[in-house]
Amino acid sequence: MSDDHVYLSLAEGHDDSDARWAFGTGFEDPLHGVDTTVPPGVDAAGLAATCVALGDDALVLAQRLAEWVTRAPELEEEVALANIGLDLLGQTRLLYSRAGQADGTGRGEDAYAYFRDPDAFRNVRLAELPNGDFAFSIVRLLLFASWRLAHLTELSATADPVLAAIAAKGVKELAYHRQYAAEWAVRLGDGTDESRARMTAALQALAPYQEELFRAYDAREQVCADLKQVLDAAGLPLPRPPALPGDGRHGEHTAHLTPLLTELQALARAHPEATW
Template identity: 40%
Template sequence: MRIDLDADVAEYALRLGDDALILCQRLCAWVTHAPTIEEDLALSNIALDLLGHARVLLAHSGRLDGTGRSDDDLAYRRAERTFRNALLLELPNGDFGVTVARQLVYAVYAGLLYTELELSHDAELAGFAGRAAKEVEYHQMHAARWTVLLGRGTEESRRRMQAGVAHIWPYAAELFESDELVRRLAANGLGVDPARLHEPWEKEVAAVLTEAGLAVPSGSWRATGGRSGLHTKALGPLLADFQSVYHQYPGGTW
């Protein structure tokens, strides 16, 4: 890897790591609140997978950005405006339909992304992607199953599932935003330009929604800003809770 691209890879890994970290925190909030005990376990296992993804990606970012920061440093010692996650992942959980819709949207995207990232010339990213793609395959199957189950269930479950899809849909577009950094990394065989994933993502998600008897939302406004540190009002409280123990006991070990 060319040394002048290290900073780009560090920023890229930070974006992907923040996505996984923030979604992990959101899913953790379902523990003891999910519809069934089995879902408590399923969502907590998915959250643990995402935490593992975040640790690898954030540690890689810290090694390459010249600061030597660890994954814990990047998770606990950054302010809100320095997080680079997509806005979709920080949205409040809402009801179960909203969470399932978000899981479907993100898991299909992540599956496509990691499958392509396995070809990265960055050995760390390629190795990570190979492992993560297998885990995300389960996340995708879990979300698709619940989407169909709720969509074809009762009138109330169908209404809530459709409402969940409509609620998160405007935030999905940000996952596929392209900029100079990702295009440069893609041109050098290091990263994936997410813009080229949108068409296959749309087909996969639409197929699940159709099977569930749900409508694909029509065009609407598109959320943006997370990649540049402009977040919704939901992120601040989430970080305050997530980082609270560190701020009370900085440098503490257990």
């Protein structure tokens, strides 16, 4: 099976008019005309917590993807990874803004991104792991995008109209992110002995973090089906090692999150009142 065939198969069920270049999905405001009042019957605290967790996932992985700038194997991939990171950063900003509205604090996106300590972050640990080699980052992106796409697809029909609009915008972006990762996964898995070995090592290293994704949102059936389709085409096995203890949704993180946030937050904390 060719990588193009996998790419197109994964796109089924999604509007892929912009599938191969979905970064930002245009310049329209996804919240234009949307009532920002929390609807009756919606748990505002739960809504805020969901937005913060999803925002944290996206922010932390966006920071990791930004680290590929000047380091990617080709200029085209550097641009692609950077723009995928920008997509996630855009989702982060909308989610944090909604969290501040829903929890009643009125906090802005900077307060969530720059002025919380690591134990207050609720991102899944998969997002915070160092990039490793290109194969590692591709496998991580494939896992993350497949899981987040399923999650945001469901949230696009949620009772809160703001979160629903944010999720609907994110679905278009994540469909491309997943397809980009799938294309590279097949190319590397079905490539040289070296690229295949690196993909196998990446799958082994990241598989223990997969269970944490399903605790945060149970999309096991969909994600495993997507992975099987891609890995079968790549001729790669899907390892099933035991899950690692700990849970990023409860503030239990690896040692890698603190230095990442220290770098991310340094300027804002050094000049907390600065504007630019």
